Structure formats: C-alpha cells, structure tokens
Amino acid sequence: MLNQLNLKEIEKKAFRATYQDGLLDINMGGIVACMAYMQTLTDSEETPILGMVVFVAGMIASSLIFWLGKKYITLPRMGQATFGTKRRRRSRTLAVILGIIVALQAVVVIFSAVVWGNPELQSRLAFLEGEHRAMDLLVASIGAMFVGPSVALIAYFSDFLRGYYISLLMAVGVFLMIFLNQPVYLMVCAALIILPGIALFIRFVLTHPLPPAEARRG
Amino acid sequence: MDKPISSNDLSALVDVDRLVHEPARLMILANLYVVESADFVFLMNQVRLTWGNLSAHLTKLEEAEYLEMEKTFKGKRPNTQLRLTEKGREAFKNYTQKMKQVFNEITP
Numbered sequence: 001m002l003n004q005l006n007l008k009e010i011e012k013k014a015f016r017a018t019y020q021d022g023l024l025d026i027n028m029g030g031i032v033a034c035m036a037y038m039q040t041l042t043d044s045e046e047t048p049i050l051g052m053v054v055f056v057a058g059m060i061a062s063s064l065i066f067w068l069g070k071k072y073i074t075l076p077r078m079g080q081a082t083f084g085t086k087r088r089r090r091s092r093t094l095a096v097i098l099g100i101i102v103a104l105q106a107v108v109v110i111f112s113a114v115v116w117g118n119p120e121l122q123s124r125l126a127f128l129e130g131e132h133r134a135m136d137l138l139v140a141s142i143g144a145m146f147v148g149p150s151v152a153l154i155a156y157f158s159d160f161l162r163g164y165y166i167s168l169l170m171a172v173g174v175f176l177m178i179f180l181n182q183p184v185y186l187m188v189c190a191a192l193i194i195l196p197g198i199a200l201f202i203r204f205v206l207t208h209p210l211p212p213a214e215a216r217r218g
Numbered sequence: 219m220d221k222p223i224s225s226n227d228l229s230a231l232v233d234v235d236r237l238v239h240e241p242a243r244l245m246i247l248a249n250l251y252v253v254e255s256a257d258f259v260f261l262m263n264q265v266r267l268t269w270g271n272l273s274a275h276l277t278k279l280e281e282a283e284y285l286e287m288e289k290t291f292k293g294k295r296p297n298t299q300l301r302l303t304e305k306g307r308e309a310f311k312n313y314t315q316k317m318k319q320v321f322n323e324i325t326p
Contacts, residue, residue, distance in 0.1 A: 007251065010248050010249060079258065079263060080259075081255065081256035081257070081260045081261075082253060082254040082255045083253055211259050211262065212269060
C-alpha cells in the first residue's frame, strides 16, 4: 500500500487530471488555426478589415470555447482543487519567462523594422541579398525557435504533457509556413492539435457523467 | 504522543492511528494532503469512491477534526470544499513516518 502512496505522484496525477478534458488542446489548436488564417490574409490583400474581424473573432471564439466549456461542462463533472504554493511559484516563473520571450520577440521585430528602414544596415547584411532561400530559411528558423521552445516551456511549467507534442507541431508548422510561404502546413498542424482535443473532450464527457446533486452537496 | 519504534519491535503497530490506517481514508487523506483544498466532486473522481461511501468516510474524518468541510454555493450549484486541518496533516505525516519505519524494520 505504501508503494501506492507516492505523494508527488498523487499530486501530479491530481494536477494533470485538470487537462483530461482536452479543452486546452482545442484552445491552443484554435490559436494556431487563427495564426495560419492570419498568414492567408497577408498573402491575399482582399478585404483586410473583414479578414482581421474574422481573425479576432476566431481568437475570441477559441477562448470562449475554453472558458465556457470549463465552466459549464468540465468543472461540474470533474470538480475543482486549489494546489499548493509550489504550483503557484511555477506559474509565476512561467509568467516571467514568457515575459522575457515576448520582450525578445519585440526586440527582433524592432530590429527587423530598423534594418528595413536603414540602407546602411541593409548593405551590411548584403551577403544575404539575392539569397532568398537563405533569408527564408533564417526567418523560418527564428520563427520556429521562438514558437517551439515557448510552448515547450509552457508545457514544462504547467505539467501539460501533450504540450510537448503541440510545441513540436507548432515549430514544424511555423517553419514550413514561413519557409514555403504556405499557411496550409500550419492549418494541418492546427487540425492535428484540435482533433485529439475533441476526441479527449468526447471521451471525458462520456466517462464523467454529471454527479448526483447529493455529491455536490457532499 | 506516538511511541518511536525500536529495532525488531513491531508492537508499536498496535498504536497506529486506525482512523488513518483504513485504506479508503488513507487515500482520501493522501489526496487532500497534496492540495490546499478540493471540492467533493474532485476528490470523488480522484479516489474513485461512490458519493455515499466517500461522504461516510469524510464525516468520520471531520468528527476527528482531521478535515474541515465548508458548504457553499457556486452560482446556483451547491459546493462542498474540503481542507485538511493542521491536526489532520500532522496525523497523516505521523502515520506515513511510522509505517515507513515499520516496513524498514521488516527485511525479507
């Protein structure tokens, strides 16, 4: 019996149970799909305002599916727990790291804008001029290196194991989308994230019926 | 105060806290020990007991002042929050230490 009493494992199992509904996968997949859609907007310049509205609506919809699904479907079936200070510390660390990554991304974007607007700097980077494939490869690699590790860090700090799979898919998707200039790859990655999420959600609802009212009252 | 277990002396097993020793209650305590608080439904899913069975065990633990039950409403839904008291945490810790010691004494 004591073998089964590994408290760390019990805590991990309880914490990871909060991801078993697949809603986070659906949410992340939705965000990836919106990113892919955004890329199609930059390619075709028809009705950009309508496109932006669709993009923002997509982002809001994927967040709403997550929050409303949690509130009205998952939590009444799964219940809720408050975890200890160690988990809160991990969340704070993750927030700090993500803040640094966002700041780094901002630096890269600002640097790119400065290079575009400065002929002298452009001439220093002239070794890449005409080498469109090399430039695409560089930009695609930077994009993938930002997205993949960021999501892997989220997975690590929030103990979300499927997050590693999502981070890999996102890195590959972003790389191919930029390198081949085809949003369809990222769209495929979004589908590969959303579909398992939907399957998990269906399984969750089937295996977790609403508990009787007495159970909620205790 | 619990007796420390000396070498080759397993008689202290008689002193183990029987309220904690019962397997279902041990799982309940272990699951509540690793969180700050949890509601009844969450605990029921973790320990896989029926609500009636779980409720009976929780009542015993509450009577021993090992846990606190707070009945509230979340919106229109009733909600029972469960939290181990300091006494409960201490009892669980003592029990696990004592059992570890006992099993260390037993060499196959």
